[in-house]
Amino acid sequence: MSGTLLEVTGLAKRFGGFVALDGIDLAVGAGERVGLIGPNGSGKSTFVNCLSGTLRNEAGQVRFDGRPLDGLAAHRRTRLGLARSFQLPRPFLSLTVGENLRIPIEYVVHARGRGRIDVESRCAELLEMVGLAGRTDELPAGLTQVEMRKLELARAMAAEPKLLIADEAMAGLSHQEVDDILALLLQLNDRGVTIIMIEHIMRAVMHFSQRLVVLVAGRKIADGLPDEVIRNPEVERAYLGE
Amino acid sequence: MYFSFSLLGDAIVSGLLLGGFYAGVTIGVSISFGMLDIVNIAHPAFIILGSYCAYVANSVFGVDPIVASLMLSPLFYLLGAGIYQVYHVSFERRGDGGLRGLAFFFGLLFITEVLLVLVFGVDYRLVRAVYIGPSLHFGAIELPLRLLVPCLASLAMIGGLQLFLSRTFLGRAILAVAQDAGALRLMAADPVRIKRIAFALSIATASVGGAILIVIQPVEPSLGREYIGRVFAIAVLGGLGSFGGTVVAAMVLGIMESLTATFYGPSWSPAVAFGFLLLALAVKPAGMFGR
Amino acid sequence: MRGFPFFLVCLAVAAAVFLAARLTNNGYVFFAGYVVLQYVVMAVGWNILGGYTGYVNFGTAGFFALGAYCTVALEKLVPLPLPVVMLAGGVVSGALGLGMGYLTLRLRGAFFSIATLAMAVVAQTFMVNWPFVGGSAGAFVIRPETAEYFGIDYIRYLFLLMLGLCVIVIAVARLIERSRLGDGFAAIRDDELAAEASGVPTLRLKLFATALSGMFLGMAGAPLPFYVTYLDPPSAFSLAYAVNTIAMPLIGGTASWPGPLIGAVLIATLQQVATVTISSAVNLLIVGLVLVGFVIAAPRGIIGWFGLDRRARAHPRRLAVGRT
Numbered sequence: 001m002s003g004t005l006l007e008v009t010g011l012a013k014r015f016g017g018f019v020a021l022d023g024i025d026l027a028v029g030a031g032e033r034v035g036l037i038g039p040n041g042s043g044k045s046t047f048v049n050c051l052s053g054t055l056r057n058e059a060g061q062v063r064f065d066g067r068p069l070d071g072l073a074a075h076r077r078t079r080l081g082l083a084r085s086f087q088l089p090r091p092f093l094s095l096t097v098g099e100n101l102r103i104p105i106e107y108v109v110h111a112r113g114r115g116r117i118d119v120e121s122r123c124a125e126l127l128e129m130v131g132l133a134g135r136t137d138e139l140p141a142g143l144t145q146v147e148m149r150k151l152e153l154a155r156a157m158a159a160e161p162k163l164l165i166a167d168e169a170m171a172g173l174s175h176q177e178v179d180d181i182l183a184l185l186l187q188l189n190d191r192g193v194t195i196i197m198i199e200h201i202m203r204a205v206m207h208f209s210q211r212l213v214v215l216v217a218g219r220k221i222a223d224g225l226p227d228e229v230i231r232n233p234e235v236e237r238a239y240l241g242e
Numbered sequence: 243m244y245f246s247f248s249l250l251g252d253a254i255v256s257g258l259l260l261g262g263f264y265a266g267v268t269i270g271v272s273i274s275f276g277m278l279d280i281v282n283i284a285h286p287a288f289i290i291l292g293s294y295c296a297y298v299a300n301s302v303f304g305v306d307p308i309v310a311s312l313m314l315s316p317l318f319y320l321l322g323a324g325i326y327q328v329y330h331v332s333f334e335r336r337g338d339g340g341l342r343g344l345a346f347f348f349g350l351l352f353i354t355e356v357l358l359v360l361v362f363g364v365d366y367r368l369v370r371a372v373y374i375g376p377s378l379h380f381g382a383i384e385l386p387l388r389l390l391v392p393c394l395a396s397l398a399m400i401g402g403l404q405l406f407l408s409r410t411f412l413g414r415a416i417l418a419v420a421q422d423a424g425a426l427r428l429m430a431a432d433p434v435r436i437k438r439i440a441f442a443l444s445i446a447t448a449s450v451g452g453a454i455l456i457v458i459q460p461v462e463p464s465l466g467r468e469y470i471g472r473v474f475a476i477a478v479l480g481g482l483g484s485f486g487g488t489v490v491a492a493m494v495l496g497i498m499e500s501l502t503a504t505f506y507g508p509s510w511s512p513a514v515a516f517g518f519l520l521l522a523l524a525v526k527p528a529g530m531f532g533r
Numbered sequence: 534m535r536g537f538p539f540f541l542v543c544l545a546v547a548a549a550v551f552l553a554a555r556l557t558n559n560g561y562v563f564f565a566g567y568v569v570l571q572y573v574v575m576a577v578g579w580n581i582l583g584g585y586t587g588y589v590n591f592g593t594a595g596f597f598a599l600g601a602y603c604t605v606a607l608e609k610l611v612p613l614p615l616p617v618v619m620l621a622g623g624v625v626s627g628a629l630g631l632g633m634g635y636l637t638l639r640l641r642g643a644f645f646s647i648a649t650l651a652m653a654v655v656a657q658t659f660m661v662n663w664p665f666v667g668g669s670a671g672a673f674v675i676r677p678e679t680a681e682y683f684g685i686d687y688i689r690y691l692f693l694l695m696l697g698l699c700v701i702v703i704a705v706a707r708l709i710e711r712s713r714l715g716d717g718f719a720a721i722r723d724d725e726l727a728a729e730a731s732g733v734p735t736l737r738l739k740l741f742a743t744a745l746s747g748m749f750l751g752m753a754g755a756p757l758p759f760y761v762t763y764l765d766p767p768s769a770f771s772l773a774y775a776v777n778t779i780a781m782p783l784i785g786g787t788a789s790w791p792g793p794l795i796g797a798v799l800i801a802t803l804q805q806v807a808t809v810t811i812s813s814a815v816n817l818l819i820v821g822l823v824l825v826g827f828v829i830a831a832p833r834g835i836i837g838w839f840g841l842d843r844r845a846r847a848h849p850r851r852l853a854v855g856r857t
Contacts, residue, residue, distance in 0.1 A: 275643075281643040281646070281647070283591070283646070283647065283650065328829065332828070332829040333828075336832075340587055340589075340642055341583065341584075341587050341589055341783075341787065342783070342828040342832055344589045344591075344642075344643070344646055345589065345779055345783050345824060345828045346825060346828050346829065348589075348591060348775075348776070348779060348824075349776075349780075349821050349822075349824040349825035349828070350825065352772065352776045352817070352821040352824075353818060353821040353822060353825065355772070356814055356817050356818040356821060357818065359814050360814050360815065360818065464772070467650075467654055467772065468654055470647070470650050470651060470654070471647075471650070471651030471654055471655070474647045474651070475651070478644070509658065509661060509662055510658065510662065512654050512655060512658045513655045513658050513659070515651065516651045516652065516654065516655040519647070519648060519651050520636050520637075520648065523636060523637050523640055523644050523648060524636055
């Protein structure tokens with residue numbers, strides 16, 4: 001059960017002459033909680049985009065659940081069980097909250113061909129889980145910032161992923177709201193979902209992560225137990241300057 | 243098919259001249275679409291409007307069409323500023339530039355064309371100028387002034403714009419807004435105002451573009467449609483927003499069209515632009531979610 | 534079959550329209566009505582791509598004229614029954630949509646739109662240079678007096694065929710809106726990146742929408758040569774088709790099939806009445822102005838005024854989902 005779920009080797013991505021990712025290696029075990037940090041522009045978002053298939057990596061390999069993902073479109077990866085939430089929530093604005101969740105249920109869960117589930121009750125269950133119970137028929141435009149993040153997570157969870165990549169799900173939220181999202185992610189992990197959390201809020205990352213990975217200028221400079229990693233002189237230098 | 247090197251040479255020379263002119267009619271799109279991300283598909287219609295303005299100035303007042311177009315360009319600037327204001331308030335600010343924004347410009351394209359038909363009819367119109375007719379000769383190479391003057395006027399206009407963008411504060415602000423509107427706000431400049439100025443400039447170039455068009459060929463109201471494929475193919479292949487790239491792409495298309503017209507017949511040249519456009523779209527490396 | 538009762542209702546309405554037209558006992562009603570029905574097919578068909586996925590096709594005239602020219606070519610090669618010819622025109626135009634889509638749909642929507650606009654110009658260039666279908670001089674097509682199997686006046690036959698096509702296109706559009714496909718289209722329209730992340734195969738869906746929409750535009754154009762009896766490139770590729778077909782859904786409302794239907798019936802009928810009194814140029818100018826007015830002031834169109842756009846989408850499907 002606790003095998004390797006995600007295995008990244010030598011992942012590289014360039015934009016013109018700019019090297020955004022320079023040979024990243026990373027292995028994530030099933031059920032693990034990994035925090036991914038790094039200064040702005042260190043390549044975190046590019047890394048997420050390469051994993052989820054939004055961008056094509058030039059070199060390196062991504063293996064997920066025992067199979068290579070090279071060249072697979074983003075929607076295929078989602079169907080394989082690799083879901084992501086976006087840094088800035090991107091709800092389907094003309095659809096209701098419930099319809100937002102119905103998209104991944106119809107296109108991922110049903111498309112996997114392991115039988116259909118009751119869409120209505122599954123939506124209610126997901127909304128209940130993220131604390132948006134009873135909001136099914138509202139339009140996303142009426143939601144608050146934190147509610148949008150919750151919808152974003154609920155939509156990612158609707159795809160019933162094995163691995164969830166939460167891309168800065170807490171940026172700009174209040175102390176209490178951060179705790180809400182954090183509790184939600186821990187609860188998901190309890191249910192067996194592997195989670196990679198990309199985050200700037202150190203309090204949240206330190207509390208959440210079993211393992212911490214640090215990217216700086218497109219390279220992985222540290223990977224290990226959170227307490228050890230933040231005492232790493234190279235990490236300190238990257239964060240605090242020379 | 244008849245082939246000879248002198249024919250080939252003439253085709254390349256006239257293709258280069260044609261390309262210089264194409265750069266002039268495209269530069270407005272390079273600004274609006276390339277820099278401001280506004281899909282102004284009505285631009286060719288404004289070019290035709292410019293042609294008719296030059297035609298009226300020329301036939302009624304006897305003014306040289308290119309001089310007239312320079313004098314009229316402030317009016318086009320104001321027209322552009324007005325259009326941007328409507329576009330911004332109705333679509334850009336609402337984040338609705340897609341379906342409805344496109345339909346808006348399509349409507350403008352259509353309204354302009356129909357208005358020209360109603361006022362001038364569907365007959366071809368042309369202008370008189372001393373440089374229409376004679377040619378310069380350099381050895382075996384013939385340079386028709388009818389093509390050379392528009393080419394030079396176009397390149398002068400593009401050079402002037404390039405200087406303006408790189409040397410003035412306002413110009414650099416326009417380049418900055420093309421990169422990142424948010425960063426500009428930090429510089430205490432209003433991005434909406436900057437974009438309005440840039441869009442107005444793009445429409446102002448249509449005045450000159452129209453004048454050089456009517457010098458090169460007779461014009462009728464629906465001619466603009468033929469230029470839609472051309473200008474967007476050039477703007478895209480030129481790297482969206484790069485003036486140098488626009489000129490190079492324009493010359494490449496000019497030569498390709500000129501060769502096609504020489505060796506296969508002029509009725510095929512619109513197809514060249516389309517093939518060029520599809521090529522431009524197919525080789526664009528920035529995949530689905532790039533620009 | 535959830536859509537079947539609706540299909541029967543459509544057929545009943547169509548039959549009522551045909552009988553009402555017969556009761557007037559006026560040939561002009563069929564002649565003018567044909568154009569209105571043609572625009573209903575075009576507007577609802579266009580909206581499958583434009584309204585549902587948000588990809589704007591400016592090349593309507595190209596798809597439409599290709600269907601018409603298909604008829605001209607087939608008429609010279611192998612005369613077939615008109616419904617078969619219409620299907621052929623639809624297949625050709627649908628294939629054109631598929632090809633265009635394959636080349637441009639990976640890019641931003643704006644590129645697709647520009648490419649369709651250029652495509653119409655190039656398709657026209659090809660027809661001008663193709664003597665077999667008349668070239669720039671145009672082609673004459675002989676309209677039979679009566680339809681073979683129906684024994685009715687040919688204009689009435691054309692009217693009847695277009696009416697049938699209306700029923701089909703509306704039924705298809707409604708079926709899409711209420712299916713998983715409609716949800717996927719809406720997700721694409723709202724946010725393609727998020728749609729892809731939610732498992733929607735965006736490229737495949739967009740290609741399907743483009744091909745289907747192109748097919749209906751081509752089928753709407755196929756009977757045109759028999760209607761006008763003389764077809765030349767400038768009239769077949771008239772920009773008026775493109776403008777009307779975009780204006781009708783945007784004025785009626787793009788979210789759901791009643792929008793383009795209302796827009797088409799309203800504008801095409803007004804145009805048919807107005808051509809008697811004002812010139813066609815003024816006529817089109819008015820359409821252009823109304824289009825710009827609507828996109829600025831009434832982004833949800835006429836059906837938005839009555840709130841039909843949201844309820845039409847959400848309400849019945851919730852019932853349908855509840856039943857599973």
